[in-house]
Amino acid sequence: MHHNEKECECTGDCAENGECNCKETGDDCCNENNSGVCDCDSDDCCEDNGASGCDCDEADDCCCDGGNIQVNKPAPGFTLEGIDKEGVKKYGLSDYKGKWLVLYFYPLDFTFVCPTEVTEFSKRLKEFEKLDTKVLGCSTDSVHSHKAWLKELGDLGYPLLSDMTHEVSKRYQVLLEDEGVAQRGLFIIDPEGELRYQVVHDFDVGRNVDEVLRVLEALQNGGLCQVGWKPGDKTLKEK
Numbered sequence: 001m002h003h004n005e006k007e008c009e010c011t012g013d014c015a016e017n018g019e020c021n022c023k024e025t026g027d028d029c030c031n032e033n034n035s036g037v038c039d040c041d042s043d044d045c046c047e048d049n050g051a052s053g054c055d056c057d058e059a060d061d062c063c064c065d066g067g068n069i070q071v072n073k074p075a076p077g078f079t080l081e082g083i084d085k086e087g088v089k090k091y092g093l094s095d096y097k098g099k100w101l102v103l104y105f106y107p108l109d110f111t112f113v114c115p116t117e118v119t120e121f122s123k124r125l126k127e128f129e130k131l132d133t134k135v136l137g138c139s140t141d142s143v144h145s146h147k148a149w150l151k152e153l154g155d156l157g158y159p160l161l162s163d164m165t166h167e168v169s170k171r172y173q174v175l176l177e178d179e180g181v182a183q184r185g186l187f188i189i190d191p192e193g194e195l196r197y198q199v200v201h202d203f204d205v206g207r208n209v210d211e212v213l214r215v216l217e218a219l220q221n222g223g224l225c226q227v228g229w230k231p232g233d234k235t236l237k238e239k
Helices: 114-123 125-130 143-153 167-171 209-221
Strands: 004-007 019-022 037-040 079-084 087-092 100-105 133-139 160-162 184-189 195-201
Touching (some): 100 114, 100 209, 114 125, 114 143, 114 209, 125 133, 125 209, 184 209, 195 209
Parallel strands (some): 019 037, 100 133, 133 160
Antiparallel strands (some): 079 087, 184 195
């Protein structure tokens, strides 16, 4: 069993020598102030391979809920219902092991900026496929809302996920709790389940798919990519 550590604040009887020792899934010793270390030992709490850190598929089954996310650390695990042209089914981070993944959050269906982003990812999907990369969109809307919206947008070629419980948006730290919607967060996750890139936009500003593809290719390149690097450019050499 691997130990998956998440940052958290230890309170009450759980705190021991400045660390948060959560031996049972019911030990609710972490909160969202994110300080200290939560050491999850329970089989119900952590994945054996550690590929997605502390994999909390239920709101109350893990003491690590609310920990910080960070580039070059395991991406938070998730399992959510989603919809595409084939219908509704569940999608999980573990389904994409061995693939690159672009996971993006958007505020709401049937709005103004969101459909421009959602459809642009669809138009550029073949470019992501050439890079062995899957795309997932996600909002706090229901799958029924997604289904109705897709009648307007048409087949996207990739799924829209439903985070109605807000747990995944919160885990990726893009949830505006007062409004119950996700910010425009975008995350690139590598084939090992590690978070390699994250960005969050203001509601009023759509994301640039060209830039997402540029960063994705830079990450896959594996070299030192200078400012403004684009595919075909030389990379820097370490001294």
